[in-house]
Amino acid sequence: MNSKISLAPRPLYEEVAERLRSSIFSHELTPGSWIDEQAIAAQYGISRTPMREAIKVLAAEGLITMKMRRGAYVTEVSKSDTSEIFTVLALLEGQACRETATKATEKQLQDLDSIHMKLERAAADRDLDLFFAVNQAFHDKIQEICNNSWMTGVINDLRKVLKLQRRDSLSKRGRLESSLQEHRKLLSALLARDPDLSEKLMKEHLLKGQQAAK
Template sequence: MVDVTPLRRLSLHEEVATRLRHMVFERQLAPGDWIDELALAQQWQISRTPLREALKVLAAEGLVELVPRQGCRVTQMSEDDADELFPVMALLEGRCAFEAVRKATPAGIARLRQLHEALERHAAAHDIDGYYRANHDFHSTVQALADNRWLDRATNELRTFLRLLRGRQLNWPGRIEDSINEHRVLMAAFEQRDAARAERLMHDHLMAQLSALKALRAHEEEAKHHA
């Protein structure tokens, strides 16, 4: 007999997981932060049970790590993690661009143009936070236009870890200017329906982000030694 009991839209622990995920991506919970379960449970007026269930979900996604007898903290991406992640994302996002060019309707390309114009405005204002958000929307839309469920599955999982960095490389001097220039030629490849060029440009765009991140980290390390 099939259970015909109406299903709730979201269980409590799923709602809590959604809220925690947002806090991690927005750096309200920063990498390395310990999560104060008691404070959150009191703040949200819930028991610690759904909170702990939600943290297990995020741990399975790799966003937090459960430390025995210590608690739970937000995952921190190491330099090695970034060095290994970006080249893989470059391949995946390059393929997203290739398939998006081949499959996108004129309306889809127009949507990308709108998102690109938002990037232009944020770049002109040197609004790092706004640029990061618009850039995430642009890349996510390219992925959606590719319309490949297997590519979606792989890209979504790894994009989660990329979001832990929250565009830190944009703080490197000149990176926003370089990034918007990369987006301009990428947008042109989309509008010219040049799939191979879009794939190559997207790949190189991701690798340029890694180069900027490494330069920023090297600068920060040097500053520490001279402090």
């Protein structure tokens, strides 16, 4: 006899957090801007309670900054913040690449190769939005192969903060081409199952991304 499993409905504050997150990433809510809780709650047709819970979630992710007696503001990423975040990401994603080079199955390496081909096409079409999305998918696949949930959680939180400004770096002259070249070398190292070179190239890739973000 088959029994149906009832899934609990998604809490309202999570849906509100997702809408706010999208507004922040699209710059509808710009860095440094004040979050008008009452106005946004009215716009969404909700009470202040789920609104406040959603803000707590985004504050924990680093996307919103709480200021004493002033309320919530969209986080502004300083040059110092960016430098520190990229330094940590380089260490973590470098380690993820090292592990991927040694533990990936042939199918997983083929998947990485397929994602990279999409990256090549996006670059050829000068489609920055698609390039950014596929680039993210490539990095996500490495995290999936590495299969370290703690590492992935930290990386994802740091990426969310970088997403406040990072996409603009791809529009700088020559950065898209440089990023693609870096990915080509990284993929070759992974396909060759070279952990030392894979780690080194990922660290260099992210630190060059840091330079482009300045």
